[in-house]
Amino acid sequence: MNETQVTLATHGGRTGAGALRTAVVGAGFMARVHAESVRRAGGRVVAVVAPHREAAAAVGAERSYADLDALLSGDAEVDALHVCTPNVTHAGIARAALAAGVHVICEKPLTTSIADAEALVAASAGRIAAVPFVYRFHPMVRELRARLAAGEAGIVSSVSGSYLQDWLASSTDQDWRVDPALGGPSRAFADIGSHWCDLLEFTTGDRIARLSAQTVTVHERGDRTTEELATEDLSSVHFTTVGGVVGTLVVSQVAAGRKNRLHLEVSGTEASFAFDQEDPERLWIGRRSESTVLLRDPGTLSPGAARYARLPAGHAQGYQDCFDAFVADTHRAIRDGTPVEGLPTFTDGLRAVRVTDAVLRSAAADGAWVEVAP
Template sequence: MNVTHRTSVARNGRAGSPTVRAAVVGAGFMGRVHAESVRRAGGQVVAVASSSPFTADAAAAALGAGRGYPSLDALLSDAEIDVLHVCAPNTVHVSVTLAALAAGVHVICEKPLATREADAAALVGAASGRVATVPFVYRFHPMIREMRQRLAAGEAGVLSTVSGGYLQDWLSESTDDDWRVDAELGGPSRAFADIGSHWCDLMEFITGDRIARLSAQTLVVHERREVSTEDVASVHFTTESGVVGTLLVSQVAAGRKNRLHIEVSGTQTSFGFDQEDPERLWVGRRRGNLVLLRDPDALSAQAARYSRLPAGHAQGYQDCFDAFVGDTYRAIRGEDPADGLPTFEDGLRAVRITEAVLRSAASGGEWNEVLP
């Protein structure tokens, strides 16, 4: 992928080894995850933008950045960077990303890419000529890649159903709060846009099939704001090939910390994956089931590529994030990032599914078409 950008990728002390210079907007949990992945990918966090001069130094210290800036404008006008990681609240993703693209830098933008379909489509257009990715990082679990490869090879036979969910409990008590709950910062959807979008992206990535129509219900369990966003979403859908699917999303499921699970059922073989147990892939057959363990020597080449540690040494969420950032940086350096790098087009797709969910829920569960 050859692109042009404002600054050339710097060279570090090793001959011919390029260093990607990164900046981050947002110094919260996701900003820290991004910054750690920058370093593990061989990049350098040279700057972070904060909301004021009083917090800039603290933000830089939190992320291990070279310098803190009191605003995005100050950062973009002064810092020499190759890529901006956007980890700010959802409703400012568009303005921050557009500013970065106009400055000639590549962008990694947290999901949701935007809170409206029109804005997400505008970002796709503005990103032409840049590397622009969205961290749908669960694609980078080795056992997800193994499932995808086996489905592509036809091992499942005829697919009939896809089921699963994404369950968390960090908002299960009425006193739990976060900026994501505020529609002015998080947008009109919370639980589905935040985590349901991950599940839908993963399902479409694994199967190569797309959600065509859906019927949804949402539920507000705790009224935390004048305008409350959903705590729970239940979705029934059919895909373009006719597969039937169900999805349950909740951020108020006590005891479930981050359980993304998906099962794909076929006439010959079924496959199941649970993100809280990512070292295993369940393989179901009529005459005997088995569990595949993450072992680089036994996996397909597509899965082994992302199996960074020997068998028995558990990999998890941060490893997925590292692989995603690593592939993005390979694209920035003009190298082949390998198959499956999630781009702004994938971010736009997620916004379109989210809007279909909200339309359906508002109409009492009527079936809605999902824009392609």
Template sequence: MTVTHGTLAAGGGQLGARTLRTAVVGAGFMGWVHAESARRAGGRVVGVTSGKPGKAADAVAAAAAAVGADRGYPDLESMLADAAIDVLHVCTPNSSHAEIAGKALAAGVHVVCEKPLATDVADAATLVTAAAGAGRVAAVPFVYRFHPMVREMRARLAAGQAGIVSTVIGGYLQDWLAGSADRDWRVDPALGGPSRAFADIGSHWCDLFEFVSGDRIARLSAQTVVVRDRGGSGESNEDLATVQFATASGVVGVLVVSQVAAGRKNRLHLEVSGTDASFGFDQEDPERLWVGAREGNRVLMRDPDTLSPGAARYTRLPAGHAQGYQDCFDAFVADTHSAIRGEDLVDGLPTFADGLRAVRITDAVLRSAASGGAWTEVPA
């Protein structure tokens, strides 16, 4: 996907090379990650609010310190009115994404919104329409697209090196909610939404597969499981999901998503198998791309001197100097800033349309699981 954008600033003027003024809603870990990437892209973090209105002055100051913002604000409205924001990053609990992103777009601000874009399809579709109507850049951080070796896989698949692609397997495994005492706002459907594990990390895997393959998941059969009833009420969203699927081109696949897989910290792995070659990527070993062939296998290292141009563009360090998650996030935000300025032809920037796509797939997973795994169409 190639995306081009115009050069209007939040206030309607030309941006040129002016430093983009960034604000963040949400002062937790993800808020810090977004803010740090904005600074590394040359932006200035001018404001932050926790997303919970009516915060006391000390809490507002603590939020500013947490993300390194110039100033903290008690609520979104005061920050939008005062901070002269170019781009707003939404890093709050899932159920609040649609409302906050919608207010920012209505104020003429470019938006980066954490996934899931919304907790239901209708709200996500409304945001896509709002972004288009406002003429704003609206992006979702599916940042694993920005690993150089993911770009290398994409280039090789696009060149037909796999031959006839027949199957895809993979998963996204974490263990941070494996313990009986593990708690987080995400387990509460009122905050995290009706899906947790799949909406949170399964969406990343599906986006990555569709991005590298250029194919689309057309129908699926899913199961979801609650392993730990942390609230004691049976109202928790799922800890894990398994999905069988078929794509528009006839490829079949299997995906396992879990946040209760002991020992797996953040393992997103994807393997695409073809008649001539197979390709495997593992986010816990992101410097390498496995290439399988009938006559023998090999491992490609991230080396800017040997990668395809699309992959080399995202290689920030010499070979042997490891790049990782923050580097991906930095590249995503840098491309977002480039799109806002209209400086470059940005290839593969994940937009609100991609966020809507992920919400549609999640909705299909939930509908299939609720019907006992019945095969369910994913709207194109």
């Protein structure tokens, strides 16, 4: 048995030197994205857990199971499990997979409570447990991170941005996420605001320390009243970081015309930087003397950013490429037994749950300033 085989055996894998055997729980859009990235990383999607056999074909799995127990106690022998189900089910599924010795990739939010997230972090010791904060894997995000780490911004004084979508802009728009019994106590912020906050903290190396938040539910949906449908359509957050930086964030799923616009701007005394997820091939750099746009070109990027530039300059990369890189790094971590630098883990998932909890506590107290648990 070679070193790779020993590592896989130690971490619950049973595939030896061959392709990692993965299973997906769920059969919706995100399940299909995960499965495609597994295949592009050279893995096998050996099983899907879903109530209908047709799900196996939709996800592209080799076989289907009616429930998680049947999968974990059966002959699938999976190395990694991808959790792509409604938010309130994440904790139970991930906990069962970890107990069975399986590595876990769990959609965010990791859980809908801090206690459950803390328990999963503890249970994941000795396993690779990752959360797909995939915007970290845009090459220009890595370039932004490298330039901030090198001090190019000077003194960072403020950060600002938004994450705007319109897929719930109409009162007739429906999805399981609008139901707190399935999605948890937060919708817009937990779903997409958590991405923005993770990106802020990942690129700057600074952390949100205190915040003041407002949340708004714009639409009553279906037969439920606004009170019964307690999740928010949008949120506005003011915050300060551990390093003393002032920040503002607007998150909305009812912003007509915005499909998936995550925008982050970091303002410094020497230079400012802006990244727009809907225009991910460019990084705006502003200086007092001039402003420039840096294009994604593997030949001119820092080594950490160039590593994720899969295509030559002028050949656009996008969301699926980020997901592919995330899954490829997760597979590499499973084989090596240690996380790849920058891989978002369950600890990062716990961090996002804590920030979301602070937002909800502040909003419930009419925007009072609250501390974010370190």
